[in-house]
Amino acid sequence: MKTRYISLIILLLVSFAGCQKDALDTTPVDKIDAAVFFNTATDLEVYTNKFYDMLPDFNLYVDDTSTDNAIALTVADRVKGTRVLPASRTGTKWIWDDLRSINYFLANYEKCKDAAAKAKFSGIARFFRAYFYYDRVKTFGDVPLYTKVLEAEDPDLYKARDSRKVVMAQVLEDINYAIANIPKEVQLNRITKHTALLLKARICLFEGTFRKYHKLGDHDAFLKEAAAASEELITSGAYKLYTAGGVNVAYRDLFARSDQEPTETILARDYNPTFGRHGLSYLMTAPTAGVYGIPKDMIDSYLMKDGSKFTNQANYQTKGFYEEMQNRDPRLYQTTPGPDYAPYGETAREAVNLNITTTGYRIIKGLTTRDQWGPTSSYNDVIIFRLAEALLIFAEAKAELGTLTQADLDKSINKLRERVGMPNLILTAANAAPDAFLASFYPNVDAGANKGVILEIRRERRIEMFNEGLRWDDLMRWKEGKKLEKPMVGIYFSGLGSHDFNNDGKADVFLHTGVATGAPAGTSSIINVNQKRLTNTTSGNFNPLVTTPRTFNETKDYYYPIPVQELALNKNLVQNPGW
Template identity: 40%
Template sequence: MKKYIVLLAATLLLGVQSCNDDFLERAPETEISKENFFNTAEDLEIYINSLYDFEGFDIYIDDRSTDNAATTGMTEIKNMMLGSPSPATVLDGWNPITDWAQLRKVNYFLDNFGKAQVDDATKNNYEGLARFFRAKFYMEKVKRYSDVPWYDRTLTSTDPDLYKARDPRATVVDHIFEDYAFAWEHVKDDPRLGTVDKWVVGAYYARHALHEGTYRKYHDELSLQGTADKYLQIASDVAKEIMANGGFSLYSTGNPMEDYGKLFVSTDLSGNPEVIFSRFTQNDLLNSGWGPWMFGNYESNPGKNLLQTYLMTDGTPYTNQANYETKQFVEEFQDRDPRLYQTYAYPGWELINSSTYAQGPGIYVQQLTKNFSGYHQTKGFVNDTDVTVQNSVDIPVLRFAEVLLTYAEANAELGVLTQGDLDVSINALRDRAGMPHLTMTPTPDPVLQAQYPNVSGGMADVLREIRRERRVELALEGFRFDDLMRWHAGKLIENELEGLYFPGLGKYDLTGDGVEDIILISDSESIPAEDDKEENSLGVKLIYYRVGPDGSDASFYLSNGTSGTCVTDPDRGEFAEPKYYYRPVPQSEVVLNPNLKQIFGW
């Protein structure tokens, strides 16, 4: 039986009214008030547990609208790039009732917890936890808006700061990292599963220090390049401490073809040495909320560019091969990094849980349809029809693998990376995958150079390879968008996400057994009746598709009409720099508080 931290947030519901001018003054209380609460360690823990706000299975579709995955649905960045966004139309993120509620709850705790009858170490632990959640909250606001008003107390209706201007990014980030530093020093190492402890604090501390350091380094519009190394050093130091004393290690049983993938479909991560923090679930007690929407012809589908990032088994880039752009599905998966087979459905993979997939169970033959890549994601996909299993899958919110990647990248950006650093970080990940080691002098990859032209210096090539490793190891876990933003690589989102390549009309093997499974015909032809369909050598009727150019009356689109790659988003729009690295304050909030000035062209 798994252990759980029971979240008693229901006793701490927010007493919030729908009024835009007092969104930070409302006390988060109903039956419980500061007069009869905040007295014991139990009170403090109940309240802190109500602040838990970690993401669930949505992490597996959060790469939508990046160069990792396309979507047939709408996302904010997709709408912006294809439309004419303005403060009147980009509205998410500043809602006074929902988007600032977490800060209100944290500050209410910090204003009142001091009266608890507990020792100083316990009090500092809970103060550190609250400040961790405030730092985490504000870091997301800084990522989105850069300059935001900093509030570190519960406001009253007459407080003049209700209508204050945005504080500069540098000021807000200073406060964020003061909170992180306090939490890192005082939050305890808690052995209870599902609990935020010192190492959870450290993982976010290092993550956000890396984000801020690289963001400042690559975004000259901030004029903060001179302070970037301060945060990169924090990222390196904190990651090193976690590596040395956190007691974590990469999960490995010595099976590189399975170990990585098991992390994302396990019904029990409680003893997994790689998991720093997980959302633990159990059927009929706390259901996972898992759904099969990352597989099949749903909104999200991975693309060719990510697939081409994975190395060959000998450690050389896939893109070094002659004619790599026109390799077909079966050939694309030959002799590749084992993590590819645990992220994408590959030729010969068996589909068992076909609840959302029209092709049905059996050896995978992908269904091809308009605006999809033809690739399907298996990372996070529970290939099991047992609902009890589906409802009991744990979510690895924080993995030790990320800490290793943070350490390597921070040291490379600082220019202090050594082969020893690579061996304990990047090469540990490659050992788990059975891949050759990375050295300090990799052969320059022209594809990576084109993707990241603003990387320079003596460690440029090894830094680009670290970025490759990060993209592969964390693929389709929701990291890619933030990475592109901090690296000043938003323009990569403009490139159409391509799918499977077909050299022309005719029959194709998609399972790797040498027997054709599908047949492509021109969109000017008609698919024959079932009885008239041709059979392959196994006596199975071929699946027919009418193909044509984007916008035609076809089963799916190919880039050259009757040949080329599957078309997903033929027009991705424009990523306006630096404007789209930020979001505007919604116009309705500026009307209420004219001190909230727009920045970076908004």
């Protein structure tokens, strides 16, 4: 994405050259561009480069801290159930500037005589329009659909919201156009046909399952499109799962390395020590910043190394840290520190530090080398789309349709398990004995013949895609918002005093109620449980949300509200239910 900054400078220079006649009597920038732009392939590329700013930045990797997957020091309003009706559109997604820019391009690009350029860059524009409206439908449901540039006097400025089905039909048309017209390239930081295929699969899985579980109807068509698009990407052979280093390091390396390359990664946001850094590693390590922690129900979801369920073991809820970490899915130790954790790029075991995590289970997925742990010091690229998601979409769409076979699992979910040396998921076994632990999270899951395998696919998705910004959307589309009300606690402790986290005979953690006298020398984490609460006062689990009530209102919280000011400006708009 380096070129977008250069391209924007060129665009601004061209715009300035066209308006220096009278800087106080300016015409809108898009009008000036139309007079001098859209004539060459370079013009089209320059204009569409600015659309890339719509894509997420490093905050994609912290979005899960506003879900049930991770708990931050400051709990998000949507987790607490305390979102409020905004007065204005500032800070909301009821903003249409990007859409106007896209529609302006689509109204003018045909001036260019280069047929190949017109196809490619109109495809990219349609990709971003699909991306824009998909995001708005997820957020608000019904929204006004605009496929033209609106002028101040256009009556459509004040039209009512179009139905979700009308808008999503246009989204599907746009993304299909993008797939048909963007070249089939492998480009790490640019939109290609492969990117468009994965976006289509993501959109269609979301819409298909949302319609199914919210009982809106017409869900099968979207699920079939999701399965077809993901399968086309998988079978193209353009990408394969990243396995360098083996089962115990590949998954972690994929996110911690500074520079992505297009083995599994389809699209990434580029960061660099010279022109772009971020603060992700700081948020993961600073005791006064994110202090992120993974809840125990997420940790308990990881299977044993032999494929059996950890939650089938006796007293799994009260196992100590060292015991619960033994012989688990290797992705667990590549997502949160295990007993022998060493920071990325180092070999020496790091001392246990529970002061930088709300739950005791730190997040290390995406944590890079120690020299990048300072504020705005990180420059590891952020993955936006990768092949693993296509594998998960394919399996889930087929399972929800009722057409999933063992062969389908073998070319999707079981490829992910193979990467980390885990046994295959067996369709008949999963459906014969649906996991009660998972079912307790998802009471609305399809109760048919595929219930068991759908639950296992959801397990796999939560684990594989953890901290990649998809969890909130998953809960919303499955109509499982009430999951946010379930207990979100941390590591279990049998009582006060010393605890050995790595089984070396030495204390790593010492819990006390205000007086730390008695902590063995060398103890790295000394915790006052009057400040970092336990569920049973002097024993039990870390309980970071003990004073944070959480509610999810089924009648309104699946959507965000329309700002009050927008309702006042446009009397044809109707507020979302419950707001």
